Amino acid sequence: MEISTTKQFDLHRRMVRIRLFEEAAGRLAEANRLPGFLHLYVGEEAVASGVCGALNDDDHITSTHRGHGHLVAKGGDFNRMMAELMGKATGYCKGKGGSMHISDTSLGMLGANGIVGAGSPIAVGAAFANRYRGRGQVAVAFFGDGSTNIGAFHEAANMACALHLPIVFACENNEYGEFTPRHKTMAITDIVDRAAGYGMPGVIVDGMDVIAVHEAAVEAVERARQGGGPSLIEAKTYRYYNHHGIQNLGLKYRPDEEVATWKQRDPIFTFEDRMIENGVATREKVDEIWAELRQDIETAIQFADDSPYPTPDQIMVDVYTKSSTTIGTKS
Amino acid sequence: MTRTASIVGMIVNPNAGKDIRRLVTPATHTSDVTKVGIVRRAIVAAFESGASKVLLMPDNHRLAERASDRIKGDIEVLDMPLSGSRFDTIAAAHVFCQAQVGAVIALGGDGTSRDVAIGWPDAPLIAISTGTNNVFPSAIDGTSAGAAAAFVASGAVCLSVVARRSKKVVVKIDDRDKSLDDLALVDLAFINSMFVGARAVRDPHTVHAVISCVATPASTGLSSIAGRIHPVGRWETGGVFVRLGAGGRKVRVPLAPGSFTTMEIAEVRRLGEGEKISLSGKTVLAFDGERDLPVSAFGTVTAHIEATGPLLIDVEQTLVLAAQALMFDETARHISEGNHVY
Structure with missing residues (x-):
C-alpha cells in the first residue's frame, strides 16, 4: 500500500498540530x-495520527x-480546545470538563476519560450502534x-468479539502505567x-512510525467496515513528558x-526526513507548515485568554440530560 | 574434535510472529508463552542429551529468564546491553562464537537466522520457525532441537556429518557517500516504496525484483515467486533472479500465508554461484521478506549468491544417528567428552 503525497502531508499535519498544541x-x-x-501526548503523535488518518469523519473514537x-x-x-483547558465558556465543554473530558461528538470523538480503561466499553457501545x-x-x-x-477492557474486548462488532x-503501549513500568x-x-484470548487478530506496529501505524490502521478499519469484526493494533x-505535563518535578x-x-526516533522529525529524502517535501515547505500551525496556536491561546469563564448560573446546565423518552413508553 | 565444554546457545526473537500480516492474512500469531514453551523444552532436552551448559540471549520480554526458570543445570543468560532490536541477536550470536558454543538454536523467522549469520557467519545452527513466511527455519519442536543441539555440541554426533553449509545472498550497497555490506539467507527484494513502514511486503505491485538463493513452491512469501516458475533447492548451487513487470507469465503466488495474488513475470533467469547482479536507482530493500533499507536514486545495489551461510544442522538425521549409536539408552545418558561415534 503506497501512501499518496496528499495523505503524507495530512498525516504530518496531524502530528505537528498535536505536538504544537x-x-x-x-x-x-x-x-x-x-x-x-x-497529560500530554508528546512523543505518541504517530499513533493517533496514523489511526485517525484512516478514519472517515463520521467514524467514532x-x-x-x-x-x-x-x-x-x-x-x-484549537480555539475550543485551548478554551476548554483554561476553563472558559467557549470551550468544548463550556469550560466545565477540562482536559480529561474533552470531546466533540460532531467529529465522532466521544470523549477523553479520566477513568483508566473506561473508554473501551464506550467504543463497543458506539460500534454496536453503528452496526445497528x-x-x-x-x-x-x-x-x-x-x-x-x-x-472494563476485558469485558469490552469479549463483548466486541462475541458480537463481531x-x-x-x-493500544498505545508506552511501557508505563502512570509511574510504574x-x-x-x-x-x-x-x-x-491478549487478542487471541478473545478471538480477534492482533498485530504489533512501530508506534514511532506514522506510516507503519497507518498501514495497519487502514487494514483494521477496512476489515471492521466490511464486517470482518474486531482487531487489535498494539x-x-x-511519551516524552512525565505521566502528566509538568516538567522538572524530580521524578x-x-x-x-x-x-x-x-x-532519537521522534515520529515527526524522522517522517519529515523521509518525506524530504523522497522528494515529497522540502525543508522550506515543512518549515512553512510549522510556522502556520504555530500561528494557529497563538491565535487559540489569545482566543482562550479573551474568552469569559462560565457564570455561576451555568453550574448545573448540561450536567444531566433532558430525557425525551422513557423506556417502554412512546415519546 | 575436542571441546572444553558442550555448550548450546539459544536465541529467541521476541518480536517474531506478530506483525501486520496477522491482520491481512490468516498468518499464525506466535505468543510469548508459545516461545517460552519451545525454549523450555529445548533446554530440558539439551541437558538430557549431554549439554554441559546452556547460554541464552537476554531479551526485553525476559523470555530467556522465563524459559529457564527452575530448570536445574548450568544456565547462563548473557550479560549484555539490550537494544530491543535485531542487533541483540547479532550481538548474542557473536558472543556465542567467542564462547565456543557447539550449536545454536534460534527461534524466529528468516530474519532472525539472517541476524545470527551476521553475528556468526559459521554458526552451527538449528533454526526454529516462529515467524511468518519462513523458508530458512523449520517447524521443529524444542524437544528435538534441544537434543540434536546437545549431541552436536558435545561431539557425540559429528557436526560435519549432520550439518550442511547453507547459501546466502551477499549484498553490497553503494549510496552516495555510504557503502554497506549485508546479506539475506533466502531472498533480497527490490521494492518500489518510499517507506519501510510496517515492514512486511504485502502489495504485489510494489515488488520490482527478487534475488532468491532458496526458491521453493512449498513456501509462502517472496521466494515463492521464483519457487513457482524456477525452483531452486536449499542445497543446489546458485539461485534465481526474477524481475516483475508486464509481458510475461502470470503466476498465482501466496505472497503471505493463505493469501494469493497474480504476479506478472517480466524476466526470470538462473544465477550461478558468484554471478553478480546490479540494480541502480531508488528502492527499498527487503531482506528475507521485510522492508528494511531505503536506497536513494543515486544508489547501486550489487548482489551475488555464495555457499557461505550458516551450518544448518539436520535435526532428524542427528537424532537418527544418536539412536543408532544407542545414545538414548539409560547407560548412555551422561555422554562424556571424546565419546562421539561419528
Missing part, C-alpha cells in the same frame, strides 16, 4: 495558567486521560497498556498476546537515557 499546553500549565490536570492528541488528530478545533444503524461506521478505542489490566482496539503490573510484554510508543521512575533514546 501539547507543548503549548505544557508551557501554560507550568505557568499556572491551566486549572486541573494535564474513544479516548483516554491523555486525550488531546486523539481530538486533535480527529480534527479538533447500518451506516458503515467504525469505532476505535484508544487505550494504554495499563488499562488492559482493568476489567465493527471496532478497532488501538509495565513489567511490574503484568507478566506479558506484548498486549497483542503501537509501541513512548525518577525512568532513566533519562531511556527518554533520550526514544527521542
